[in-house]
Structures are given as C-alpha cells and as structure tokens.
Amino acid sequence: MRVLRYLIYLWNAKVFGPFLIRLNLWLNARREKGKSRWNQEILSPPLKISYRNKELVAMHWLEGRYANLGKKVVWITSGAPVELFKALDFFVLYPENHAAICGTARVAVDICSEAESAGYSRDICSYARTDFGSMLSGKTPVGKLPKPDLLVTCTNICQTVLSWYRVLAHHFDVPLIIIDTPFVYHRQAADHAIEYVVKQLEDAIPVAEKVAGKALEQSRLEEVARLSKQATELWMEIMKRNTHCPAPISVFDQFIQMAPIVEMRGDAITVDFYAAMLQEVDDRIARGIGAVVEERKRLLWDNLPIWYRLRYLAELLGQHGIAIVASTYTNAWGELAHLIDPSKGLRSMALSYTYAILNRGTGHKLETMTRMIHEFQLDGVILHSDRSCKPYSIGQMDQRDRLIREHNTPALLLEADHNDSRAYAEEQVANRLAAFIEMLE
Amino acid sequence: MRTYCSFLGLHQCATIIPMLDKTIPGRTINIPPRSEIIKSIKEGGDLIAGVFPIHYPRELLRAFGIHPIEIWGPPRVDPSAGVSHLQPYVCSIVRNALAFQQSSGLDIVDLLLVPHACDSLQGLGSVLLDFIQPQQPIIPFYLPRADGDVAKEYLIAELKTLYIQLKIITGKTPSDDELQDAIVKEERYDEKFSELYIAREELPLSTESFYKLVRSREYVPGEDFVNLSDGVLDQRTDAENSYTGIILSGIVPEPMDLFTAVEDFGGRVVADDLACCGRRRYSAGRSQDPFERMAERLLSGPPDWNRGNSIGQRLDYLVEMIDRKKAKGILFYTVKFCEPELFDTPILRKALQSKGVPSLILEFDINDPLTNQALTRIEAFMEMIA
C-alpha cells in the first residue's frame, strides 16, 4: 500500500504533473507572446527568468498537493532554520508564502472570512487568518495543501507565529517544535541567548528525526546549508545590482522573484535559478535597461508588500519615473548570508537566525534603512504601516521622523495591510502618494 | 504596617475597600494609593522600578532595594501623548504606557523594566531604548517560550544578566544569602496571594473589592500586602453561594466596575485566568541556588502563552477551574488588538462549548468605560447561563 501511494506521488508530483505544468506554461507564453499585463510603456518587460520562477513555484505546490502520499510534511515559519528539515527530506510548506499567494491572487479576503466566521479576529495577522481560513475551509488557489506531520515555529520574526502555530498544533494534533530566539534589543545578542537557541536546535533534531523516520546525516545537513548559503548570497548579489542607475529590477520584481529563496532555500535548483537571474540582471545592466523605463527618482520600501496591489503601485509610481529599488523586506532574505557557515553547524545556524532583522531593535532597522539609502542612492522612503504586522510596523513613526529630521530624507507612512485589502483605501493611498511624489520633485 | 503620607500623583485617593462582614459594620481596609507608596519608598531611600506586564522576578529587584510598581496601562490616561510614536492598531495597554511616560507620569521611577511578552511590548521596549531614551535606564527581560531544562537554563542566565544590570544601577551586590532571603519573602507573599484566592468565597468582600486587594500586589510592597490580606483573611465568614459563578479570562479587568456589573446581573466572578492576577499564582521554587530558584518560581505559574504553553494546556486548566469552582460560564475579556489572547480564544471557546460551558467574548479599550452594549451582552449572557 505504501509503495502504491509512493508511486502515485511520484507519477503526479514528479512525472505527469510537471509535464502538464510545463505544457500549460508553454501554451500561456505562446498566447501572451511575451506581452505582460504590466504597462510596458512605463515598466520594462518582465524578467525572462519569471517563466522559470512560475515553473518552480507551480512544481512546488504541485508536489505539495501529493506530498502526503510520498513524504513527511513540515509546516514552518519563513524565518525558521529550514535546513534541518530539508536535510531530513521533509516536504517544506511555508504558510506565510501560501498566504502571500492568496493575497496576490486576491482571494485572501474570501479565505480570511472563513477564519473570521470561526471566531478569529480581524485584528490578528492577515497571513495567519488566511492560513486558518484555508485550513478550515480547504480553499486555496494552489489546489490542495498537504497536512503537516510536523510544525516548526521560530520567534525570530514575531511572537505572532508562536500563537499561530499553537493553533495549528491544536488543530492538526501533531508535534510542534518551538525555536525561541530571544529578541535582540541591543547590538549584540547575549551569549546565553545564542546558547539557548543552539540547545533548542539540538533538542529539535530527535523530534524531527522521529517524525521523519530517519536519522539526520551530518554531510547532508552541511550540503543543504551550503546550498542555502549559496542561494542567499546570490540573492544578495542580485539586490546589490540595484545600486546601478537605472536599477535593473524593481522591488516589485524582487517581491515576485523571492518565492524560491523563501520556500526552496537549500535546494540546488534554487541556486541555479538565482545564478541565472543574476546573469539576466547583469545583462540588463550591460544594456542599460532599467526596471522603470525613465527612472528619475529612487526609493526604499519598508515592511511587507501590499500583495494585492503590486501592479497598481508599480505603475502608479512608474508613471512618475519613480523606481522602488530596495527594501528592508527583500534585503532580509540575503543580509545574513555571511553568518551562515556550513562547517560550524548549529552555532552558525543559531547566529544567523537570531540576527534576523525582525528580531532586532527598531534602531537597528533605522540603521539598515539609512545604510541602504546611501548604498542605493535613494531619494526617499515609503514605510508601509502594516495594520496586522505589529513587529514590523511598531517603530516606524520614529523611524520616519528620524529619516526626515536627521537624514534629510523624505519619508512617507502608508497605511495598509499586507494581505487584507479591507484595510486598504485606494483613494487615500493614491492621494498620499501623489503628495509625496510632489514633494520629491 | 508602615504609615503613608499623601502625595500628589496617580490615584491620589486610598482605595477603601468596604467589608461585607455583617458582624463588623462599616469596617473597611485601606489600600494606600500608589502615590503614597512611592513617596514612602523614596523617603526610605529605596529605588522604584516601573515594570511593564507580565512576568518578572520581584525578589531580585527587592534584593537590590528596588520596589516594583507595575504599569498595566494605566487606564484612563490621555493617550494622545503617545500618538506620535505608536500606530492606533497597537493595544491600549502599550499605547497608554507610552502616553503616560510621555506625559511625565513615569518621571518618578528610577528604572524601567520591560518584560517581553508580545510583539507590542517588544516594540514598546525597543522604541523606548532606541528613540525615546528616557532619563531612566531601560532593562528588557526575556521570558523563555521553550520548555524544560533548556528554558530554565536560559532563564537562570537571563536572571544573572539582570543581576549585573541592577548592580551597575545601584552599586549594590546582594549576596546569595540576601538573595535567598528576598526570594523566601516573595514566596511567602505569593502564598498569601494564593491564600486569598483559596478563601475568596469566605472573604467579606465584593468581587470588585477582592480584585482591588489582589491587584494591590502590583504596587504595594509585599510585606504590606500580607498585612492587608491578613486583615481580610481574619474576617472570614460562611461562604455565600446564591449567585451564578463565572470565570474571567484575559489580561486586566478594567474598568473594575465590570465585577459590579456582573454582580448586578446575579453573577459573580469566582475565579480568573487573568494575566495580571491568576496567571501569576507562582509556586515556591525548591533549589538552594538563588538564580535557579527564581527561575523555578517564574516558570511555575498556570498555563500561559507567554511561557509557550499549548492551547490544550490552557484548556485543561480552565476546565479544571470550572469544575472546581462550579462555574457556569466564562467571560473572555480581551484588550482590543491583543493578538496573543485573540489567537487562543476561538479554540478555547469551541472546546468549552463542546463540554457544555458557554462563553462570551468582549473586547475593550482600557480607556473606555463599560459601554451599554457591553452591559447588555453581559446581562444576556448571565440570563442565559443562570
């Protein structure tokens, strides 16, 4: 029976399904003939690598659909040390990533309503609500989500994920691994905090091994960590290329192309993907192509994207020759690459995961922003004040004031929500942006 | 008990709790106001720590001659002073705390201790440290969410770090014996706190008075708290039980006339799962090492998301409490925007419902009085479960 299940998984997830996905993408590409829905008078054509991104993402969720037949499944937070679970051959699912897909596909509100009908308040993180809505109703734009055999939450992005995964653990009745990373208020994390994270990682291994039904091989862990580091470094390189004027890609491109670095970190295909993307970005630089056709002003984006309005915002700003070329959010997936040292095992993992930007103080974020302003020669900052993401948003009011007063950088606080469009008022956003653009001129 | 002189500041009047004991008509106990306590502490040459919610080692502060005065908001301050630092979607406890600080309400304290409980308190600590930088030292304190020895070891090290920070601030270096002494005393005060809970039905107090007394632990020095408590415990009467008992779960019971409202509708809060009250019924530690013992105590409280306990553990605890207290329902009384509570309540409510325990959820802002709508819902709930 197990063999049969595994064969069904292989056939659907690795043979027939991928064939269908490729065929479908190929037919779509032919139909669209290289045309994009994004206004190409204002914005450059999408990266060619987008095609490969779509393929990778589609394959990932296709595998997810059948994963329960052939693999153990872990649901994990985006900031968690995924390498351990990759090395144990889990199928890794990121509910945050799935929620972002729902946001982009504009089905998040409908799915959130399912959670709200079950009693979840509209004041909790809209990613969590999207996840609960999917979990309770089965609604998802990716076909079907596999059930978790294991849950892993890491508090290095917020305490919300602890609350969120406690709900999942209760619902699915499966083990929950908590990796608690004490918040770094000062420049350095305390030694005992790093030690604490290392010990939790050590304790997590037997729990994960038990669920995986196999032992963790050191060599495999090192290999996954090496691939994770490579992909992260490449991603960082790609973002650094935006120091060029005009910037070859926008932050909106980064938001779209970041899916593999989040959900396929530690896979060889992810390294290949970003190597190819870097090449294409370099090619754009060589040919003087900018993400915004006539780049006149360059901005920084702070906080999560507004997933359901990416195109609108890119075009609205692009019309005025404004390119958003850097963001603290996409930067977060690359900035810790230097801390990853596959030969140093769990300690290096503990360090890199403890120093995530969201696990550090509001002053550190301001420093990151000011560094990026100089590095990318930026003219201003948009701080997305994200109603249901408190850890990212608290501190922004002071950050904005310091940017204006002490760094002479125009900064705008834009009220919205990353996934819940009911907390977004288009007219108000347009007015605020118009006033900000006028100020930048 | 020490004598207090009056002092202008927060809560200028003493909280006078009337006793219901028919044998001693008119007998009251006076809980001194914070302002008096602060003045008395200052006159005694000790320091004051303003402490934000929820869990922290009182005994360590006391060993350094520092008195903790807790800041749960406070309620009903003008929140406008904090609006240039925090967005409106942050809970009122944190917004008020910052507004209070910004309007000089905390100038009197010598240091601020910010335990890490949630994203909002984390943000508050960080904004204070990095941007507001008040005159007093700010000390964050992280309670572990992991389980078992790894959590205890971390907490021991965290307490030792706190010791060093307090040593720098005060110049004092309490010995292990002095630490043990402070620990044993606080454990005794905790025990008294629990004693009040155990005897609550026999106490000659209304529920509101009971909670005023137990919440005085937020600012009254332990030794005085014991005296106040003994004054009430000595007056036990026969338990009266002509009411419909309910459990109150949440963060803080504000405004406190909530209890009277429940009583007006024939009910009574007979137990609680409140972060400022019942969730801090710690047990005494056992170790001879003072830091380990403090860690044991802090990790010993009832199930709490702040310690990473599961929803199942919270549920079992509530069910046991309901059975023991023969409660008819639960009121989840939740601060608006308080995510940790809002995440747990749907599962808790559903599971309790399946066990035949009805519940009501009410959200509130600590600046608001009890609204008519809230009163109507409480009334309907009490009628339903009576």
Ligand code: SF4
């Ligand atoms: S609260 Fe913010 S950081 Fe946490 S899961 Fe939600 S969006 Fe992510």
Ligand code: SF4
């Ligand atoms: S009320 Fe809730 S969100 Fe606010 S400080 Fe307390 S625990 Fe945090």
